[in-house]
Amino acid sequence: MSSNNTLSYEHPFPADFIWGVATSSFQIEGAAQKDGKGPSIWDTFCETPGNITDGSNGLIACEHYDRYQQDIDLIASLGVNAYRFSISWPRVQPLGSGAFNEAGLAFYERLVDGLLAKGITPFVTLNHWDLPQALQDQGGWENRDTVHRFVDYALAIFARLGNKVGAYTTHNEPWVIAILGNESGIFAPGIKSRATAMQVSHHLLLSHGLALQAMRDKGCTQPLGIVLNLSPTVPATDSAEDVAKARLEDGRLLRWYMDPLFNKSYPQDVLDALGEDAPHILPGDLDAIATPMDYLGVNYYTRSVVSADGSWSPKKSGLPLNDMDWEIYPQGLTQLLVRMKRDYAIPPVYITENGGAFPDPLTATGVHDHDRVQYIDQHIAALGDAMAQGVPVHGYMVWSLLDNFEWSSGYAKRFGIIHVDYDTQQRTYKDSAHWYKNFLAHQKQLSKPESVCATESTTVTGVV
Numbered sequence: 001m002s003s004n005n006t007l008s009y010e011h012p013f014p015a016d017f018i019w020g021v022a023t024s025s026f027q028i029e030g031a032a033q034k035d036g037k038g039p040s041i042w043d044t045f046c047e048t049p050g051n052i053t054d055g056s057n058g059l060i061a062c063e064h065y066d067r068y069q070q071d072i073d074l075i076a077s078l079g080v081n082a083y084r085f086s087i088s089w090p091r092v093q094p095l096g097s098g099a100f101n102e103a104g105l106a107f108y109e110r111l112v113d114g115l116l117a118k119g120i121t122p123f124v125t126l127n128h129w130d131l132p133q134a135l136q137d138q139g140g141w142e143n144r145d146t147v148h149r150f151v152d153y154a155l156a157i158f159a160r161l162g163n164k165v166g167a168y169t170t171h172n173e174p175w176v177i178a179i180l181g182n183e184s185g186i187f188a189p190g191i192k193s194r195a196t197a198m199q200v201s202h203h204l205l206l207s208h209g210l211a212l213q214a215m216r217d218k219g220c221t222q223p224l225g226i227v228l229n230l231s232p233t234v235p236a237t238d239s240a241e242d243v244a245k246a247r248l249e250d251g252r253l254l255r256w257y258m259d260p261l262f263n264k265s266y267p268q269d270v271l272d273a274l275g276e277d278a279p280h281i282l283p284g285d286l287d288a289i290a291t292p293m294d295y296l297g298v299n300y301y302t303r304s305v306v307s308a309d310g311s312w313s314p315k316k317s318g319l320p321l322n323d324m325d326w327e328i329y330p331q332g333l334t335q336l337l338v339r340m341k342r343d344y345a346i347p348p349v350y351i352t353e354n355g356g357a358f359p360d361p362l363t364a365t366g367v368h369d370h371d372r373v374q375y376i377d378q379h380i381a382a383l384g385d386a387m388a389q390g391v392p393v394h395g396y397m398v399w400s401l402l403d404n405f406e407w408s409s410g411y412a413k414r415f416g417i418i419h420v421d422y423d424t425q426q427r428t429y430k431d432s433a434h435w436y437k438n439f440l441a442h443q444k445q446l447s448k449p450e451s452v453c454a455t456e457s458t459t460v461t462g463v464v
């Protein structure tokens with residue numbers, strides 16, 4: 001296990017900094033057909049052979065629906081002050097419209113109350129991809145009616161959980177839903193149409209803005225925002241072709257979401273490239289999308305390298321790769337955040353996901369995931385560097401609390417800081433969980449006024 005004398009220990013973060021762990025409903029809950037839950041598009045997607053590498057599904061996952069109290073205890077044991085999770089829309093409203101399911105609403109209320117009882121702030125995401133299948137049957141996010149169904153659902157959640165929730169997020173990673181779900185089709189619902197994907201992205205953004213307005217109208221005083229997956233996008237070479245392609249991909253990944261959220265417009269270069277595949281936008285939509293947010297969530301894993309002919313592969317980069325073959329590139333987090341502050345009037349930022357999949361065997365002496373310790377350590381340090389350059393970062397959450405269902409990779413890729421044995425559902429701290437816990441204890445010590453002198457002289461050893 002890494003010593004405590006590492007990079008992130010040199011950054012004292014503000015005393016009120018949010019430190020958390022993150023999960024999502026479909027990836028951990030299981031109980032896919034229990035207590036009145038309806039099917040989601042991911043339940044359906046898993047049924048088609050070939051869609052999920054190991055042929056698995058979310059029927060059982062980590063059994064979090066039944067083991068939530070044990071998981072709350074685990075979260076509390078880490079010393080975090082926040083937990084980010086998502087609500088399964090079809091668990092609380094099986095058809096995505098009409099009747100709500102009391103058992104589903106009650107589950108999330110118990111979860112929120114259980115977290116609060118331990119002093120942990122719940123960060124609730126309303127849509128982490130598991131759209132009710134019944135809505136997909138009517139066109140899903142491509143159908144403008146889904147926008148209004150989402151607002152109704154958001155209001156029902158607010159009516160139940162109210163201002164007990166620390167922060168609400170409308171959508172997790174609209175780019176993934178639009179592009180991986182509807183353009184390349186490698187994620188649910190498995191559609192392959194660029195025009196559909198772009199209409200989906202517009203409706204996700206519109207529903208985000210309208211939900212914010214509706215929740216505030218009903219008395220929501222808690223921070224509201226959206227979570228984007230962002231990366232710096234760089235050309236593989238400095239050829240004019242690669243540079244132009246990288247600029248366009250930056251437009252599709254970052255500016256396509258940041259421009260409408262902050263500047264009421266879509267980037268013209270992307271619109272030009274889309275031609276007839278550009279979305280239909282009605283008068284007033286762009287005003288609604290730009291409804292001011294209280295915070296922006298950023299999920300960061302790696303950088304994006306682009307070559308015009310598609311020939312670039314992370315294996316060529318010489319950088320260390322994780323188990324997903326994603327480059328490990330912590331300085332990209334600093335670069336991304338500094339650029340966002342330069343180009344947009346950003347509100348407070350939370351890093352809502354960051355972490356890595358590594359092959360971590362469970363041994364007789366534990367899970368010695370040194371790679372993950374190093375990854376998290378280096379990224380927290382990179383975050384500290386961005387803050388030192390004036391980026392208003394207010395929180396950081398590790399992806400993920402538990403090993404879980406990693407979408408089309410099934411259970412083969414493990415992102416957890418806590419190991420899950422899927423046969424027994426036994427949870428075991430990995431070294432990264434021990435490390436994070438020690439790091440957080442050390443941060444707490446740094447922020448206590450009476451210990452400042454003592455810790456200043458012992459920063460190098462970082463003993464906790």
Ligand code: FCB
Binds near residue numbers: 027176353399406
């Ligand atoms: C993000 C997702 C999250 C998880 C990580 C590895 O894109 O939001 O659910 O799968 O990637």
